[in-house]
Amino acid sequence: MKTFMKAAMIAACAAVMSPAMAQAQSVNAAEYFGDQKVVYHFNGNGGEGNKAYKGGLRNLQNHINAVGAEHLEAAVVMHGNGLGMLSEAMNDTDLQGAVASLKGQGVKFLVCANTLKGRNIDYENDLYDVWDTDIVPSGVAELSRLQQMGYTYVKP
Amino acid sequence: MKTFMKAAMIAACAAVMSPAMAQAQSVNAAEYFGDQKVVYHFNGNGGEGNKAYKGGLRNLQNHINAVGAEHLEAAVVMHGNGLGMLSEAMNDTDLQGAVASLKGQGVKFLVCANTLKGRNIDYENDLYDVWDTDIVPSGVAELSRLQQMGYTYVKP
């Protein structure tokens, strides 16, 4: 059996385990991937049942499971309709749980100030768990800033 | 108040001002972001009222406002259905204005020759303000070329 495939099976198992268990068992996948930086870009609607948001965040959880939280610097950048992730998370407990869990693993959730201003969004009352240090002047400029700092880009 | 937040508020204000005013007042955001290069990728339809095109170009304007036109090298690459941006701009004056304004701030609008050929598009008559120097052999290969030249990638 090829090394690739071994790593694949380990990581696949990891996906259905707790982050802690996954971390312990995904040694081979972690070696294969090494240290990574990544920014996930959200600017669309979540759709029915916030499916797009949950799917994108599940991708990020799988990403962490494969690479290992200690080997991954991850950020989520939201602008435009993408802020819907955190407004929907006020009431959708599954979505809220996904955000909270990822934050607990070190993922930064960054919010575009242009969108807050343009749409009169009060981040303290309208969005789930946003602090002033989570606000970036411009979501799109932040995407470029992070990429220039060595972050890879994923549009889920 | 954190530096992040100060920059955010300045940039947020900048978003509703003229580019010139924004440039003068977004000093902090410009410092935070530094010099940037970015390519925006358009290959889809604009949808009702060309909403997707206008939204994507508004993102780019906000990007410029935050970083400062003199600190940003920006290109738009269009291929496939994305050329609809410039065919629609023939008649949609809002869209035309957005394109013209961005060009005035130094943004290059690059058109895929494969798409022109494959769809029998006469760029001089069918598209808004395209010159032979705006044509690239392949839109997708241009996306890779620019990234290899240090441009970051944004799919709005």
Add this chain to the structure above:
Amino acid sequence: MKTFMKAAMIAACAAVMSPAMAQAQSVNAAEYFGDQKVVYHFNGNGGEGNKAYKGGLRNLQNHINAVGAEHLEAAVVMHGNGLGMLSEAMNDTDLQGAVASLKGQGVKFLVCANTLKGRNIDYENDLYDVWDTDIVPSGVAELSRLQQMGYTYVKP
């Protein structure tokens, strides 16, 4: 006539020729683009007639025609609904032909092990022409891995 435009016309012609003919005639475009690495990201549905898959793969063929197969290292990463490309290719002969032709030109088609596991997909029986060396532990982590190896990113 500008060099850009000459290259554009050559590449445009190339797009409707066989890969071999295109390779011979796209010398100028190949010079303009130089050596490239690129990863194409597929995670969505193909839609009616697998239009999205066929369009994305046609983009990649045009990319090869412009740059030249010997100057391009290309990979397709599929995860989530994007694996639909290879399940649909079991029965859609046009799609199957596009995949096979690109593989013949050196493109790697990489499949996410997390998705196989999460959806109980048997890649040997349910997907078109997947081998164990085509499986990566995580599609999204592979996107980051390739970008960190110098691959540019295209979301078609």
